[in-house]
Amino acid sequence: xxxxxxxxxxxxxxxxxxxxxxxxxxxxxxxxxxxxxxxxxxxxxxxxxxxxxxxxxxxxxxxxxxxxxxxxxxxxxxxxxxxxxxxxxxxxxxxxxxxxxxxxxxxxxxxxxxxxxxxxxxxxxxxxxxxxxxxxxxxxxxxxxxxxxxxxxxxxxxxxxxxxxxxxxxxxxxxxxxxxxxxxxxxxxxxxxxxxxxxxxxxxxxxxxxxxxxxxxxxxxxxxxxxxxxxxxxxxxxxxxxxxxxxxxxxxxxxxxxxxxxxxxxxxxxxxxxxxxxxxxxxxxxxxxxx
Amino acid sequence: xxxxxxxxxxxxxxxxxxxxxxxxxxxxxxxxxxxxxxxxxxxxxxxxxxxxxxxxxxxxxxxxxxxxxxxxxxxxxxxxxxxxxxxxxxxxxxxxxxxxxxxxxxxxxxxxxxxxxxxxxxxxxxxxxxxxxxxxxxxxxxxxxxxxxxxxxxxxxxxxxxxxxxxxxxxxxxxxxxxxxxxxxxxxxxxxxxxxxxxxxxxxxxxxxxxxxxxxxxxxxxxxxxxxxxxxxxxxxxxxxxxxxxxxxxxxxxxxxxxxxxxxxxxxxxxxxxxxxxxxxxxxxxxxxxxxxxxxxxxxxxxxxxxxxxxxxxxxxxxxxxxxxxxxxxxxxxxxxxxxxxxxxxxxxxxxxxxxxxxxxxxxxxxxxxxxxxxxxxxxxxxxxx
Numbered sequence: 001x002x003x004x005x006x007x008x009x010x011x012x013x014x015x016x017x018x019x020x021x022x023x024x025x026x027x028x029x030x031x032x033x034x035x036x037x038x039x040x041x042x043x044x045x046x047x048x049x050x051x052x053x054x055x056x057x058x059x060x061x062x063x064x065x066x067x068x069x070x071x072x073x074x075x076x077x078x079x080x081x082x083x084x085x086x087x088x089x090x091x092x093x094x095x096x097x098x099x100x101x102x103x104x105x106x107x108x109x110x111x112x113x114x115x116x117x118x119x120x121x122x123x124x125x126x127x128x129x130x131x132x133x134x135x136x137x138x139x140x141x142x143x144x145x146x147x148x149x150x151x152x153x154x155x156x157x158x159x160x161x162x163x164x165x166x167x168x169x170x171x172x173x174x175x176x177x178x179x180x181x182x183x184x185x186x187x188x189x190x191x192x193x194x195x196x197x198x199x200x201x202x203x204x205x206x207x208x209x210x211x212x213x214x215x216x217x218x219x220x221x222x223x224x225x226x227x228x229x230x231x232x233x234x235x236x237x238x239x240x241x242x243x244x245x246x247x248x249x250x251x252x253x254x255x256x257x258x259x260x261x262x263x264x265x266x267x268x269x270x271x272x273x274x275x276x277x278x279x280x281x282x283x284x285x286x287x288x289x290x291x
Numbered sequence: 292x293x294x295x296x297x298x299x300x301x302x303x304x305x306x307x308x309x310x311x312x313x314x315x316x317x318x319x320x321x322x323x324x325x326x327x328x329x330x331x332x333x334x335x336x337x338x339x340x341x342x343x344x345x346x347x348x349x350x351x352x353x354x355x356x357x358x359x360x361x362x363x364x365x366x367x368x369x370x371x372x373x374x375x376x377x378x379x380x381x382x383x384x385x386x387x388x389x390x391x392x393x394x395x396x397x398x399x400x401x402x403x404x405x406x407x408x409x410x411x412x413x414x415x416x417x418x419x420x421x422x423x424x425x426x427x428x429x430x431x432x433x434x435x436x437x438x439x440x441x442x443x444x445x446x447x448x449x450x451x452x453x454x455x456x457x458x459x460x461x462x463x464x465x466x467x468x469x470x471x472x473x474x475x476x477x478x479x480x481x482x483x484x485x486x487x488x489x490x491x492x493x494x495x496x497x498x499x500x501x502x503x504x505x506x507x508x509x510x511x512x513x514x515x516x517x518x519x520x521x522x523x524x525x526x527x528x529x530x531x532x533x534x535x536x537x538x539x540x541x542x543x544x545x546x547x548x549x550x551x552x553x554x555x556x557x558x559x560x561x562x563x564x565x566x567x568x569x570x571x572x573x574x575x576x577x578x579x580x581x582x583x584x585x586x587x588x589x590x591x592x593x594x595x596x597x598x599x600x601x602x603x604x605x606x607x608x609x610x611x612x613x614x615x616x617x618x619x620x621x622x623x624x625x626x627x628x629x630x631x632x633x634x635x636x637x638x639x640x641x642x643x644x645x646x647x648x649x650x651x652x653x654x655x656x657x658x659x660x661x662x663x664x665x666x667x668x669x670x671x672x673x674x675x676x677x
Binding site for chain 2: 018020021051052054056066067070071072073074075076077079080083084085086087088089090091092094095112113116270274278281282283284285287288
């Protein structure tokens with residue numbers, strides 16, 4: 001009998017991963033890897049030139065995305081992915097700069113940087129994995145943790161009011177704001193594609209399970225149970241006022257695209273103002289290159 | 292290579308130290324600065340904001356010093372020569388990213404126009420009290436280069452040197468002004484661009500498949516990749532191997548962190564700059580730096596008028612510290628006098644290098660003004676009398 005040969009095609013996502021760094025550190029049931037899968041499909045479908053794609057992450061579980069993706073990738077300090085990305089983008093505008101990080105990183109220690117980058121409308125694509133907790137450090141309360149859940153630092157229940165991320169980011173000036181969950185892999189990939197087409201500060205919140213530290217501690221089951229919860233509790237409301245999309249422990253999860261608007265980005269504002277003020281004395285640069 | 296003429300304001304100027312520092316940065320090729328206002332350093336970036344759009348580059352005012360000190364590193368990896376400027380309180384906030392620059396070997400320049408501290412301290416008055424912070428302020432083991440100009444001319448010259456050393460050794464380099472040097476106005480001569488040497492970035496010539504971003508050259512410094520060219524470089528503040536990948540093994544930590552120190556320490560003879568005068572045959576040598584060296588010069592002149600054999604040793608490089616030179620002086624003199632605008636910082640390094648072979652006399656000053664020359668003179672006379 002002739003030997004059967006089976007051709008296993010390469011997973012199309014692999015080309016974007018540092019396979020020599022796999023296996024990754026993410027727990028079974030975590031949604032970060034799922035979001036990276038959607039991201040990879042968005043790159044394929046939107047035909048993104050990955051040579052000019054740079055990923056910037058902060059610190060935390062989601063901050064490890066930069067370490068697994070095979071692009072020019074920068075794993076920065078806690079909370080500072082956005083100002084690093086701002087310098088990278090302004091010095092080298094040819095780069096397509098994506099910030100991929102977590103809720104604690106972007107909204108607690110990095111919250112000030114995030115609102116100012118949104119205000120300036122720096123051309124950054126920000127993907128925020130929101131697992132409602134500080135996961136890397138063991139499940140402490142984050143600015144996104146809903147009320148009345150248990151965390152390692154609120155063992156008797158949380159009482160800090162939490163941020164509604166889309167509302168905050170819209171108010172700060174983002175031109176694109178959407179929320180999906182790790183269950184909505186297709187919608188998420190499409191939102192990422194849309195984000196790549198935008199110029200300016202764009203933001204996608206990706207609600208993700210943390211079975212190890214959030215769901216387990218709150219007796220909410222495992223990763224699969226959380227997927228079922230996302231499926232059952234999510235309601236697509238494109239264009240919903242962001243003031244109405246706050247998350248609670250077990251209530252409705254409003255998902256969809258909330259904001260899609262045009263506003264001159266920082267590079268255009270800078271260029272137009274300087275060109276107008278300086279006339280012939282203005283020296284336009286495509287990049288601040290030191291070669 | 293020579294400086295890009297676009298950034299060089301060739302001629303004879305009447306400039307303060309802050310403005311001269313800005314011109315030095317432009318001459319060195321800096322085309323990006325991220326700043327946050329703080330007295331007495333703000334004039335550096337105010338001038339940069341005015342000048343850089345006519346040269347081709349970016350100034351961005353960030354939301355705080357944390358952001359300023361990391362935005363510039365993004366710009367460096369994007370291909371720019373970049374710097375930021377601050378004073379004590381802002382310098383404290385920047386410590387996080389000084390460590391990041393050291394760990395990721397990001398060539399960049401920080402200018403610290405020192406004022407009195409601790410905390411908000413003396414916003415408009417001088418001190419030299421960040422001299423240990425600049426060496427040790429961020430956590431972990433690393434090495435830096437710190438330069439101490441004592442005039443607006445040196446603010447120009449040494450800012451260029453700082454950028455060149457940053458590129459050569461891929462570490463954060465510091466230009467340690469003080470409020471007086473920053474705000475004093477003197478003649479500054481800016482030479483033609485073809486007389487200014489500028490260190491190019493050490494970009495790798497290897498193709499992406501053959502390149503390991505943290506594989507050092509013979510001088511212990513690795514070459515850099517260009518982003519956007521398919522190198523898929525990974526940069527992390529985590530302990531990393533030669534590929535740039537996180538690796539938590541003690542052997543990897545040992546190899547990496549030792550190299551971060553060795554690349555400065557083993558190249559110290561090429562890095563260290565100092566000025567000396569009549570050290571040979573002296574009974575006493577005054578060791579000083581920055582504005583204090585100019586007050587010390589007055590005290591030295593007064594002592595020489597009294598017939599005292601007094602030499603001068605001026606630290607231009609505070610870090611790495613010229614310990615061999617100080618140790619050699621200690622063999623031949625009765626003592627060393629160390630005036631500084633703090634209550635005893637660099638004097639500790641002097642004591643360490645002298646190792647008990649001569650008297651070391653600190654002339655402390657908590658800041659807010661410069662020393663009285665008489666105080667330094669009295670110390671010289673006391674050490675001479677033994």
